[in-house]
Amino acid sequence: MDPYYLLLTAVSLASIYGLLAIGISIIWSSLGMINLAQGFTFTVAGYGAWLAAQNISTNGFVVVAAGVMTGALAGALTGLLAFIPLYDKPNFPLRSLIATLAISLMGGQALLWLFTPRVKALPKIFGVGSIHIGPATASYDKIGAIVCSAILLLLTLGWMKGSRRGLEIRAMMQNPEGAALVGVGLRSTAMAVMMVTGAMAGLASVLLSQTYFISPFAGTTPLVKGMVVALAGGLGSVAGALIAAVLIGFVEAFTAVQLGGQYVLMTQFLFIIAVLLVRPRGIAGMIEHSRE
Amino acid sequence: MAAQSDSQEPTAPAVPLAVGARRWLPVLRGHGGASWRRWRYPFTRRTPLLIETDFNPVTLNAERRILNPAPILWVIGLAALAIAPPQIGNNSFVLSATSFAMYAAINVIWMLTIGTAGIFSLASLATVGVGAYGSSYLSVYFGFPWWAMWLTGPLFGLVFGVIIAIPAIRLEGFYYALLTVGITELCRAFVTQDQTLGSANGLLGADSFVPSSMSDRGGLVLGYYLALLLLLGALVLYRVVNGQRLGRLLRAAPEKHEAFAEALGIDYRTTRIQVFLISSAALGGVGAFYATLLHGATPSLFTMDQLLLLLAMVVVGGIGTAEGAVVGTLIVVLFDKVFIGLGPIRLILIAGIMLGTVLFLRGGLFGIPAQYLAWRGKRRSERRGRHSSKGGEVMPEDAIEITDKQAIFVRRFDARLRAELKKLITEDLIKEHRATFGQRRSDALERVLTYFRSVAVTDKYAILAVKPFAEYRIVALSGRRGVPPRAVDDQVFTSEHDALHGVFLKRVQDLMDS
Numbered sequence: 178m179d180p181y182y183l184l185l186t187a188v189s190l191a192s193i194y195g196l197l198a199i200g201i202s203i204i205w206s207s208l209g210m211i212n213l214a215q216g217f218t219f220t221v222a223g224y225g226a227w228l229a230a231q232n233i234s235t236n237g238f239v240v241v242a243a244g245v246m247t248g249a250l251a252g253a254l255t256g257l258l259a260f261i262p263l264y265d266k267p268n269f270p271l272r273s274l275i276a277t278l279a280i281s282l283m284g285g286q287a288l289l290w291l292f293t294p295r296v297k298a299l300p301k302i303f304g305v306g307s308i309h310i311g312p313a314t315a316s317y318d319k320i321g322a323i324v325c326s327a328i329l330l331l332l333t334l335g336w337m338k339g340s341r342r343g344l345e346i347r348a349m350m351q352n353p354e355g356a357a358l359v360g361v362g363l364r365s366t367a368m369a370v371m372m373v374t375g376a377m378a379g380l381a382s383v384l385l386s387q388t389y390f391i392s393p394f395a396g397t398t399p400l401v402k403g404m405v406v407a408l409a410g411g412l413g414s415v416a417g418a419l420i421a422a423v424l425i426g427f428v429e430a431f432t433a434v435q436l437g438g439q440y441v442l443m444t445q446f447l448f449i450i451a452v453l454l455v456r457p458r459g460i461a462g463m464i465e466h467s468r469e
Numbered sequence: 470m471a472a473q474s475d476s477q478e479p480t481a482p483a484v485p486l487a488v489g490a491r492r493w494l495p496v497l498r499g500h501g502g503a504s505w506r507r508w509r510y511p512f513t514r515r516t517p518l519l520i521e522t523d524f525n526p527v528t529l530n531a532e533r534r535i536l537n538p539a540p541i542l543w544v545i546g547l548a549a550l551a552i553a554p555p556q557i558g559n560n561s562f563v564l565s566a567t568s569f570a571m572y573a574a575i576n577v578i579w580m581l582t583i584g585t586a587g588i589f590s591l592a593s594l595a596t597v598g599v600g601a602y603g604s605s606y607l608s609v610y611f612g613f614p615w616w617a618m619w620l621t622g623p624l625f626g627l628v629f630g631v632i633i634a635i636p637a638i639r640l641e642g643f644y645y646a647l648l649t650v651g652i653t654e655l656c657r658a659f660v661t662q663d664q665t666l667g668s669a670n671g672l673l674g675a676d677s678f679v680p681s682s683m684s685d686r687g688g689l690v691l692g693y694y695l696a697l698l699l700l701l702g703a704l705v706l707y708r709v710v711n712g713q714r715l716g717r718l719l720r721a722a723p724e725k726h727e728a729f730a731e732a733l734g735i736d737y738r739t740t741r742i743q744v745f746l747i748s749s750a751a752l753g754g755v756g757a758f759y760a761t762l763l764h765g766a767t768p769s770l771f772t773m774d775q776l777l778l779l780l781a782m783v784v785v786g787g788i789g790t791a792e793g794a795v796v797g798t799l800i801v802v803l804f805d806k807v808f809i810g811l812g813p814i815r816l817i818l819i820a821g822i823m824l825g826t827v828l829f830l831r832g833g834l835f836g837i838p839a840q841y842l843a844w845r846g847k848r849r850s851e852r853r854g855r856h857s858s859k860g861g862e863v864m865p866e867d868a869i870e871i872t873d874k875q876a877i878f879v880r881r882f883d884a885r886l887r888a889e890l891k892k893l894i895t896e897d898l899i900k901e902h903r904a905t906f907g908q909r910r911s912d913a914l915e916r917v918l919t920y921f922r923s924v925a926v927t928d929k930y931a932i933l934a935v936k937p938f939a940e941y942r943i944v945a946l947s948g949r950r951g952v953p954p955r956a957v958d959d960q961v962f963t964s965e966h967d968a969l970h971g972v973f974l975k976r977v978q979d980l981m982d983s
Contacts, residue, residue: 211643213650262828270643271589272827275784279827282777283820286813397773401654404647412644439662442655450636453648457639 181313183430189319191426192326196381197403198410198418199330200374206350206413207370209270214255214277215378216400217284222248222379223391224288227297237302241325244383245376252375255280256368264363281396288393296390299383318387329380333373334415342369350413402445409449411459420460425449497533504533526873539792546795551697555690563689565806569798570696571759574703576782576794578751584789585711585719586744588637592649594779595656596749598770599629600756602666605765608675610665615678615761619754626753630746637745638738650776657771671767675760692762699758700795706751707791715744774816778805781823787833796834887983890917894977903970921976930957930975932968941968943975 197215204212225247226240233239259276263269303321307314337343345366348356357363382391385399402425410421425445432444452460497520504522509515519536535541554566579593603625604618613621633652637645660666667673678695679688710716722730722737730737760766769775778801786797801819808815826833831840862884863877871877893913901914910918927948932941941962944954957975962968 205643211647258824267831271788274643274646275780275827276824278777278780279820279824282774282781283817283824285774286816286820290813290817394773397654401651405651408644408647408651439658442658446651446655449651450648453636453644454639457641457644459644 183434184427185313185315185319187426187430187433188423189322190429191406191422192323193381193385194399194402194406194425195419195422196326196329196377196384197399198406198422199333199415200377201403201407202410202412202415202418203346203350204370204374205407207346207353208256208260208264208349208367209353210260210264210273210277211270212255212259212277212374213274213400214251214259214280214284215374215403216396217281218248218251218255218375218378218396219382219399220288220391220393220396221251221284222375222382223299223386223395224292224297225250225379226299226383226386227391230300235300235302240299240302241380241383245379248379248382249372249376251284252371252373252378253368255375256371260367260371261364264367285393285396292393294393296392298390299386301387302383303387318384322384322387325380325384329377330419333377336373337415342366346370405445405449407459409452409459411456411461414459414461417459417461421452424460495535497535499531499533504531526875543792547701551694555693560686560689561806563693565802567689567693567696567762568806569802570693570700571755571762572779572782572802573795573798574696574700575752575755576779576786576798577700577703577707577791578748578755579779579783580789580791580794581707581710581748581751582745583783585716586741586748587719587724588741588745589642589646590633590637590649590745591646591776591780592633592652593752594770594776595649595653596626596629596633596752597756597759598656598660598766600626600753601760601766601770602660602672602756603753604757605672605675605760606666608760609672609765613676615676618676618757618761620757622757622760623750623754626756627746627750629753630749634742634745634749638742650773653771653776654773657768660771661768667765669768671765671769673765673767675765677764678761695758696762699755703751703755704791704795706747710744710747711791715740715747719744778816778819781819783833784823785826785833787830787835789832790835793833793835886920887980890920891981893917894981899974899977902973903966906966906969917977917980918973921973921980930972932962932965932972934965935961938965939963941965943968943971 197219201212201215204210204215222244226244229243230240233243255277258280259273263273263276266272301318303317305317307316308320309315337346345356345361346369348359348361349363349366349370353363356366381399382396389395406421406425407418409425410417410419425448428445428448429441432441436444499522504520507516507520508518510517517540520533521536522531522533524530525532550566550570554563558566575593575597579590582588582590582593600622604613604622607613607621608615608618633649636648640648660671661669679691683691718735718740719737721733722735722740727737756766759770782797782801783794784797785800786793786795800822804815804819804822808818811818830836862881863871868874868877893916898911898914898917901911905914925948926946929946929948931944931946931954933944933954934941941964943957943960943962945957946954960971962971
C-alpha cells in the first residue's frame with residue numbers, strides 16, 4: 178500500500194465531505210435548523226447530473242452545472258417545506274429537524290420509485306488517467322475533486338465576506354432577531370443560504386460519483402460523514418469544519434493503513450467522541466448558548 | 470295504569486340552557502356520601518379513577534364526574550388488543566400485530582429517554598439491535614436457551630447505554646442527536662462487515678421460545694401474546710419511572726430551567742443518566758425478545774429507514790406521552806403493513822403524515838386538545854377586544870367561566886330592565902320628581918325610583934347633612950364596615966329636597982351612561 182495514495186484519497190474525500198459539512202454548519206448557524214435532508218439534496222443532485230449526462234451532453238461542465246443546479250433547487254425545496262412554515266412557530270429546532278428527516282425519507286422513497294434501485298454511473302468528467310508528482314501518483318478524478326471543491330469553497334467564502342447578501346447571512350448568524358430588526362429579510366436570506374448550501378452538496382455529489390455510484394440512498398453515508406465533520410469542527414464555524422475535515426481525513430487514512438478499511442468508521446467516531454468530550458461545542462464551535 | 474302513566478309522562482319543559490353549560494360531560498348519579506368512597510390499589514392510597522363530586526346549584530343533587538377518563542380508555546384499548554388480532558386476522562395480520570406491540574414497547578421505553586429525561590437520543594433502535602445481536606451471539610456460539618437470552622439482553626443494553634451515555638454528559642441537545650444518528654450508522658457498518666455476526670444476512674439460528682412441537686399458528690399467537698405482555702411491561706415501566714420520584718424530579722427541571730432546579734437541590738444530571746440507563750437496559754431486553762421471536766438479528770435494525778419510521782411513530786402520536794407512543798405506532802404500522810401492496814408509496818405517505826404533523830401540530834395527535842384550547846383562547850380574546858360588553862350582559866365566551874349560572878341570568882335581566890327604564894326617562898319625569906316630594910307619583914317615576922332603591926349598597930349615593938337644614942352634600946357609601954363614605958363632588962345643597970333631587974339626577978345620569 179502506497180501511503181501517498183491513501184493520503185491523497187483521504188484528502189480528496191475530506192474535501193468532498195467538507196463541502197457537505199460546511200453546508201450543514203452554515204445552515205445551523207444562520208437558520209438554527211439541523212438539516213438532515215442534506216443527504217437527500219446530495220442524492221437528488223446526483224440524479225440531476227445523471228439525467229443531464231444522459232439527455233443533454235456528457236461534457237464535464239454540463240454535468241457539474243446540472244448537479245449544482247439540481248442541488249440548489251433541492252435545497253430551496255427543503256427550505257420551503259421545513260423553514261418557511263416553521264421558523265416562527267414554537268419548538269422550531271425539533272420540529273424542523275423532524276421535518277427535514279421526513280423530507281429525506283419521502284425523497285429517498287420517491288427516488289426509489291422513480292429510478293428503481295439499480296445504481297447509475299456518471300461519466301468520468303475529469304478523464305481517466307493519472308499524473309506523477311514526485312513519489313506520489315494522483316489520478317485525475319482525485320485532483321479534480323480537490324481542485325473543484327477548493328474553488329467552490331473559496332468562491333463561497335469570498336461571497337460571504339464580500340457581498341451584501343453574505344453580510345446579511347453573517348448578521349443572521351450572529352443574531353436573527355437583531356438582523357430582522359435592521360431590515361434583513363429572514364425568509365429571503367434563508368432561501369439564499371439553502372440554495373448555496375444545496376449547490377455545495379450538489380457539487381460534492383458529482384465529485385463523489387466519480388468514485389462511487391448513484392443510488393436512491395447514496396446520500397446517507399456522506400450525510401453522516403458530513404455531520405461528523407461539522408460536529409467535530411463545531412456547528413456554525415466554517416474554519417472549524419475545514420480543520421475537522423482535514424483531521425478526520427488523516428484519521429481515515431491512518432486507520433486504513435494501520436488497521437484496515439473496516440475500522441475507519443469506528444476510529445472516526447472514537448476521534449469525534451474524544452474531541453467532543455474535550456470540547457463539547459467542537460474544535461471551533463460558537464460559544465455556549467450564543468444562538469438563543 | 471302503567472301504560473297510561475307511560476303515555477302521559479310529562480316531557481321535560483324546554484328550558485333553554487344557560488350559555489356555556491356543559492351538556493357533554495357524563496354525570497354519574499349518587500348520594501353525596503358516595504363522594505368519599507374510592508377504589509384504591511391495594512396497600513396504596515392511589516386511585517384508578519379521579520372522581521369529583523359537586524352539587525348542582527339548581528337541583529341540589531349530588532353529581533359525580535370522572536375527571537380523567539384515560540384509565541378507562543386504556544383498559545378498553547388493551548382489552549381490544551388482547552382479544553381482536555388472534556380472533557379476526559390471518560397469520561400475516563397476527564405477525565403485523567406482533568410487530569406493532571413490539572414497536573409500541575420500544576417507543577414507550579424510548580419516550581422515557583426523549584420525553585422524561587429530555588435526552589434527544591436517536592440510538593433507541595441501535596440499543597435494541599445491540600441487545601438482539603448480543604443475545605443471539607451467546608445463543609448461536611454458546612448455546613444459551615431463550616430464557617437466558619432474555620436475561621442477558623438487558624445487560625447488553627445497559628453496557629451499550631453506559632457507552633453512549635458518556636458523551637451525553639457533556640453534549641447538549643442536537644449535538645447528541647446527531648452523534649446518535651452517527652452511532653447507529655456505525656453499528657450498521659460494523660455488523661455488516663463482521664463475519665462472526667453474519668455480515669449482511671444477519672446473525673440467525675438463535676433459540677426461540679416457541680416449542681418445536683407447536684403449530685405455526687400457535688407459535689404466532691404465542692409470540693403475539695408475549696409481545697403484548699412486553700408492551701404491558703413497558704407501560705408499567707413508563708408509569709413507574711415517569712410517575713414516581715425520578716419523573717417528578719425531572720419534571721421540576723425542564724429545559725432552560727435547569728439552573729433553578731439545581732438551586733433547589735435537584736441533581737438533574739444524575740437523574741437524567743439514571744433514566745437513560747434504565748431505558749437502555751429495557752431496550753436491550755426488547756432486543757433479546759426480538760431475537761427469540763425472529764430466531765436472530767439482522768442489520769435492518771440499524772438502518773436509517775427503520776429509525777425514521779420509529780421517529781415517525783413517536784412524532785405522530787406526540788412526544789412526551791405513553792398514549793401518543795402507542796397510538797402513533799398503531800397508525801404508522803397500519804400504513805406500513807396493511808398498505809404493503811403499495812410499495813414505496815406507503816413510506817412516502819408515512820413521511821407525508823409526519824411532515825403534516827410537524828407543520829401543523831405542536832405536540833402530535835395528543836397535543837391537539839391543548840393546541841385547540843390555546844387557539845380558542847386566542848380567538849376569544851380577539852373577539853373580546855372587538856366588543857367587550859353588550860349592555861352589561863355576560864358574553865357567551867365569559868359565561869363558560871362563571872360557575873353560578875344564575876349570575877348570568879341576573880345580569881341579563883338587569884341589562885334588559887335598564888334598557889326598558891331608559892325609555893321612561895324624560896324631561897317631564899325629572900321635573901315631576903323635583904315637584905312632587907311627599908305626593909303621589911306617576912307609574913313611570915315609581916318604576917324608575919324602585920329600580921334605583923334596589924341597587925347594591927356599595928357605591929350607593931346618600932346625602933350627608935353637614936349643617937342640618939342649611940348645608941347638604943352627596944356622598945357614596947363604601948359598602949364596607951368601618952370605611953367612611955367618600956365625597957362625590959363639591960356641590961353643596963341648601964335644602965334636603967334639593968339634595969335628594971341631586972341624587973336622583975346622578976342616578977339618572979349613571980343609568981343613561983350604562
